[in-house]
Amino acid sequence: MRPLLIASLAWQDYRSDARLSACSVLALVAVIAPLLVLFGLKFGLVGSLTERLQRDPGVREIIPLGGGRFDAAFIANLATREEVAFAIARTRQIAATAELRLPAQGRAVTVEMLPTADGDPLLQGAPVPTGLQQAVLSFTAAEKLGVKAGDSLLASFSRQQAGQLQWRQSELQVLAVLPLAAFERDGLFASLTLLEAAEDYRDGRAVPALDWAGEREANATQRVYPAFRLYARSLNDVEPLRQYFAERKWLVSTQAAQIAQVQSLSRNLDLVFWIIAALAVAGATAAIGAGAVAAVERKQRELAVLRLLGFGTGALLLFVVLQALYSGVFAAALGGLLYALAELGLNRMFTQVPGEYASHLLPLHYLVALLAVLSASTLAAALGGWRVARIDACEGIRDV
Incomplete structure (x- = not known):
């Protein structure tokens, strides 16, 4: 019961000194609100x-440069690495093209063919093509052809053989059309087997699965690929993968420099924030401690009366600390409200992309801020209120 009695007495005294209490709260708000705004901007x-x-798969893409010679086993091993989210072989770029047209229309579009499979980050949840008669189109290619998911297309593959232009056609079902942001060029995503069939045909080899004749049969066991499509699992995995290829003297193109700039910005802002926060907290702690000392001096007679009534040093110290905690709670609430208003204004002024923020805090950040304010208030009040140990009960007798 005694702690509850001390809490009640401290609250009554806190209310009676409303002006001084308000000044204490505003002094803390002057520290808390700017720190919340600064951290909100940083976060x-x-x-x-x-x-x-992270949302842009192109940032996590590792693009091999120059002509390589990679077998299926090597690329399968790449796909099993912890840093890799998706890996698949690519055929020669000059052979990975197709001319698409609607059966009932004359217009055609030449598109780039890209191999795909389960886990392809560019598909963004679209159905994965399998076999030789399924494909996913990019937005620009579908727009030029005027097709949508479920339509059928004719894909033409041409080659020069003995000085003559030859070509073959294959019907493809459009499973889906990608959003423009996913792939901004004219592209066709299909299974690797279709790209291998197109490459074999253009190299003069037979493609039995499509009944395309050729001078010789393709040998799948001896197939090598000049490149691959590879995406890192996260932004932090791009640099380790770049180093992995650099150690093997393979040239690759990555967005590691752009990622490093953002990470460096984050570290620098962290440093600036913690320097400012440390100075502000030190000042606030000193102010709370000085306020506690002043409160003990100002209320020395009242505290002496409490000691006369049987309250010990710990109870008197709790009296001082609780009043500092009352100020801390009110200051944290008012600072959070002011930050919420500032966040609303900053996001309206500077945010242009839906889902992004110029300033943003999570509920966890508010909780951490509240605990930090209460901890600093408790420590500062305890250090500043140590003078209650010197208060003698006789002063309360003289006051009575």
């Missing part, structure tokens, strides 16, 4: 940049 801006990079 919102860097978080939005990081999420934008």
Whole structure:
């Protein structure tokens, strides 16, 4: 019961000194609100940049440069690495093209063919093509052809043989059309087997699965690929993969420099924030401690009366600490409200992309801020209120 009695007495005294209590609260708000705005800007801006990079598969793509010679076993091993989210072989780029047309229309579009499979980040949940008669189109290619998911297309593959132009056609079902942001060129995503069939045909080899004749049969066991499509699992995995290929003297193109810039910005902002926060917290702690000392001096007679009534040093110290905690709670609430208003204004002024923020805090951040304010208030009040140990009960007798 005694702690509850002390809490009640501290609250009554806190209310009676409303002006001084309000000044204490406003002094803390002057520290808390700017820190919340600063951290909200840091977390919102860097978080939005990081999420934008993470959402863009192209940032995590590792592109081999120059002609390589990779077998299926090597690429399968790449796909099993912990840093890799998706890996698949690519045929020669000059052979990975097709001319698409609607059966009832004369217009045609030449598209780039890309191999795909389960886990392809560019498909973004679209159905995965399998076999030789299924494909997913990019937005620009579908727009030029005027097709949608479920339509059928004719894909033409041409080659020069003995000085003559030859070509073969294959019917493809469009499983889906990708959004423009996923792939901005004219592209066709199909299974690797279709790209291998197109390459074999253009190299003069037979493709029995499509009944395309050739001078010789393809040998799948001896097939090598000049490149691959590879995506890192996260932004932090891009640099390790770049180093992996650099150690083997394979040239690759990555967005590691862009990712490093964002990560460096985050580290620098962290440093600036913690320096400012440390200075502000030190000042607030000193102010709370000085306030506690002043409160003990100002209420020395009242505290002496409490000691006369049987309250010990610990109870008197709790009296001082509780009043500091009352100020901390009110200041944290008012600071959070002011930050919420500032966040709303900043996001309306500076945010242009839906789902991104110029300033943003999570509920966890508010909780951490509240605990930090209460901890600093408790420590500062305890250090500043140590003078209650010197208060003698006789002063309460004289006051009575």
